[in-house]
Amino acid sequence: EKGGYEHFMLKEIFEQPSVIKDTYRGRLLADQGIVRLGGLEDHIEKFINADRIIIVACGTSWHAGLVAEYIFEDLVRIPVEVEYASEFRYRNPIISEKDVVIAISQSGETADTLAAIKLAKSKGAFVYGVCNVVGSTISRETHSGTYTHAGPEIGVASTKAFTTQITVLAMMALRLAKAKGTISKPDYMLYLRELELIPTHVEEALKTDSKIEEISAVFKDARNFLYLGRGYNFPVALEGALKLKEISYIHAEGYPAAEMKHGPIALIDEQMPVVVIAIKSDHYDKVVSNIQEIKARKGKIIAVVSKGDTVVREMADYVMEVPHTPEALTPLVTTIPLQLLSYHIAVMLGRNVDQPRNLAKSVTVE
C-alpha cells in the first residue's frame, strides 16, 4: 500500500503532481479561460461583497491559509485575516453576517477548527470549507465548500494536503478576481495556464531528490535550523520549519527574512544552517542581502533557488532548484524541496517518519 516507497510520507510527497491534477481536473479549463468550483458558484456574491474573509485552521492548514491571504489580497482585493482556530474561538472575535469564513482542514475533524466554525455560524457568518476527507464533520458543518481530492493522507506530516489546499484556494481567488473585476484578462489567462503547469513543475522539483538527500546528510546532526522567506514564501518557511520539527525532532524556526535583524540574527554562527527561499521574485534583491548578512556571520546557507539562478548559487553553501512560475504560485513548488529535506533528515536520524512521537493524524482533542 506504500506503492513501493519506504514511507507513506515519501509516497505522498511523490504523489503531488498527480493529486494536484486531480484537484483541478474538471474545474480548471485553462484554454477556455474557465475556473469552476461547484461549491463556489452559488456564493460568489457573498464572497465579493464580504467586508472581510477570515480564514481559520491549524498547523499546516493554517500555513495554507497564510498563502491564501497573500493570493486573495493580491488578486481579489478583499481584506483577509488568518487565525489559528484555537485562538479565534476563545477570544470573543468580532464577526458578522458581512464576513465570510474559510475553514481549511485536511481531516475535517480538527476539534478547534470545528469549534471556530460553530462560533462563526452562530454569529451569522457564511462558512466555506476546504477539506480533504469526503463526508468529514467539517465538510458537513460548513455552508458550502470544495474538496481537495488529494486522496487519503496517511503520514502524520501533511504534504500533499498542503499543496492541494493551495491549489483550491488559488482557483477560488482566480474565480473571485474574475467576478470582481480585479484581474486583467491577460493576467487571468496567464495564471490559469501556469496553474495547469504546476504538476509538471512539481515533477521537475522532485527530480532533485538525490541532491537533497546529500544535503540532508551534511546537516542531519544540526541542533537548530532557521527557515527564511519573504512574501508568498514566508508561509513556506513556516511550513518547512514545522515539517522538520515534527518528524526529525530538530528545533526549527520559520521567520520572514526581514525580521532577522530584529532578533534571530543573534543566533547565527557557523553551527546554524539557514534555509532561505531565494527564488526570482519581487523580493529577490532583498533576499540576496539577507543572505549576505547571514554569510557575514558564518551561517550555512541552504537556498531554494529558481532554475538558472547564478547570483545566489555563488553565495550559498548548497542550493535546491525549482522551476519558474508566477510568484503567487511559487509556494506550490518551493515547498517540495523542504518536504524532502525534512523527510531525509528524519530517516537518517532513524525517526518514525509516518508516526512521529506525541502526534496524531487528526487532533480531535481541544
Ligand code: M6R
Ligand atoms: O486535519 P487538519 O488539516 O485540520 O490538521 C491540522 C493540523 O493538525 C495538521 O496540519 C498538523 O499540523 C500536521 N501534523 C502538520 O504536518
